[in-house]
Amino acid sequence: MRQTSLRLRAGIVSLTILLVFGLAWHIGVSGSGPTQQMDPEYAKLMGQTAVQGKSAMPGPLDVLAKIWSHLKEPFYDRGPNDKGIGIQLAYSIGRVLLGYGLAMLVALPLGFLIGMSPLMARALDPFIQIMKPVSPLAWMPLALYTIKDSSISSIFVIFICSLWPMLINTAFGVSSVRKEWLNVARTLEVGPIRRAFTVILPAAAPTIVTGMRISIGIAWLVIVAAEMLVGGTGIGYFVWNEWNNLSITNVITSILVIGLVGMILDQALARVARAVSFPE
Amino acid sequence: MSAKFISIEGITRRFEAPDGGMTTVFEDIWFAIARGEFVCMIGHSGCGKTTVLNILSGLDLPDDGAAIVDGKAIEGPSLDRAVIFQSHALLPWRTVLGNVAYAISSRWPKWSRSQVEEQAKRFIEKVGLKGAETKKPAQLSGGMKQRVGIARALSIEPKILLMDEPFSALDALTRGTLQDEVRRICLETGQTVFMITHDVDEAIYLADKIVLMTNGPEAMVAEIVENPLPKERDRNQIHRHPAFYAIRNHLIDFLVSRSKTFKSEIPADYDRRKPPVVLPQNQPQPLPPSHEAGRKVA
Ligand SMILES: Nc1ncnc2c1ncn2[C@@H]1O[C@H](COP(=O)(O)OP(=O)(O)O)[C@@H](O)[C@H]1O
C-alpha cells in the first residue's frame, strides 16, 4: 500500500518536473529578442529566425513533431547523407554488440585464467594497469591505420573499451570464489571443467555481470564519439551531420534517443544481474 | 585387520609463521580408527584438529608421515570420505535438492536425473527436511542448513564420514536433535565416523573413542579415552550410568589442566606410536554441594 502510493507520488512529481521544464523551454525559446545588432550577412543566413527575433533553438513542440516524423518512418534510406534515425541506431547498436561480444569472448576466458592463476595475475597486471586508463578513442588512429576500415575500427574501439571492466571483474570474481565452495567440489572429486561451470562460474557470475554492465555503459558512450570521428553511418555520425545541417531539432531528438537506448541496454544487463545473483 | 581401517601414522604439519619461520602445528601423531567406529577428537582451539581432519579428507597433506585408509595412503580428496563442514558450505545458488543432487551426480555420474533426484529426496527426508527441497540455503535456519550438509554427505554413501564441529554454531535444542539424528543414522548403517568437537557431552553421547589433543603448537595425542557407556544409549539416561561422571570428569580435567601441562610431564612409558588407552571406570557419583552440606548437619 505504502509502496504503491510512493510510486504514484514519485510519478506525479516526475510528470510535474517534465511539464515545468517543457513549459520553461517553450517560453524560453519563443520570446522575441533584439535583432538589430545582428550582422546583416548572418541575419540573412539565419532567415526567419533573425527577422522575427525567434530563437534558433527549437521548442519542445518542434522536437515532439520531429520525433513523431522519425517514428512514422524510422528506416528510410535516401542516400548516404539522409537515412532514417532507426537505420543509424541499428548501425550503432550493431557495432556495439559486435565489439562487446568480441570483448566477452576474450575477457571471460582470459579473466578466468588470470583469476585462477596467481602467476598469470601478476604477469599480466602491469599491462592491464597501463592499458586500462587509456581513452579508447586514442586507439582510433592506430586502428584506422592498421585496419583501414572506419566501421571495423569503431568496432575495435568498442572492443577495447569493453574489455577492461569485464576482464578485471571476471578475474576478481574468479579469484575470490569462497574456498569452502571449492573444497566442496574437491571432496566430491569434481573435475576442472565441471568445477569451472558448476562452482566458479555461478559463484563469480554476479561480479562478472557487474563488469559487463559497466562495459556496456562505456561502450554506448564511446560509440557516439567514435562515429562522430570516423563518420559514414551510425547515431554519432547522425548527430554530427545534423549539427552541420544546423538541425538542432534532430540533435535534441538524437540526444533523447541515445539516452533511451543506453537505458535499455543497461536495464537488460540489470536483468541478467538479477538472474545470476544469489542471497547468502 | 579391521582395527586399523583408518591409520594415522606419524603425521606432522608445519605452516609458515607470520614472522617468516615455521610453526609446527602437531608432530608425529599416531592413532587408528576401526571400521564402524565413531571417534571424536577433543582439544583446545588452535591445536590442529581441523588440520588433522583436512589431512583425512585429502584437502591437505602432511609434511611428514601418512594417513592410511584401507591400506592405501591418502593422496587427495575422495568420494569415499564425505566431509560435513563446520560452516555447512552449501552452494547458495542451488536449492536444497540441487545441493544434495550435486554430490550424488558427482558420485554416480552415469545415473539418470530421476535416479539422482530419488536418492536426494530419500536423504533429505532422512534428515527431516521433507518439503524444503526447493528452498535456497538463504531461506533456511542454521540447523536446517546443517541438515542439508549432513544429507549431502550421507547421500553419497561414503565409507568414512568426517565432521568438523558440525553442531557448534547451533542452539542447544537444535544441536541435541541433530546429534540424535546423526547418531541414529550412523548406527543404522554402521558408518565409520571421525568428528571434531569441543563439547565434552557431545563426545560422550556420540563417541566410542575420544582422542585427546594437547594444546598447540607442537600438539600431540595425550591419550585415547574409551567410552565406558554401552553402544545403546539414551541422551536423557546416560547421566545415570555409573561411569558417566568418571568419563566426564576425566575429559573436563584434561581440557582444564592436563592439555596444558601434559607436555611438561610426559609419563616415562609414553609411546607416541601407541598413545595410552584409558577406560574411565565407575567412580562414586559426586553429590551436589547441597547434599553434602545436609549430610554434615546430620
Ligand atoms: N593454511 C594455514 N596457513 C597457516 N597457518 C595455518 C593454516 N591452517 C591452520 N593454520 C594454523 O594451524 C593451527 C591449527 O589450526 P586448526 O587446525 O584450524 O586448529 P583447530 O581446528 O584445532 O582450532 C592454528 O594455529 C592455525 O593458525
Ligand SMILES: [Mg+2]
Ligand atoms: Mg577447527
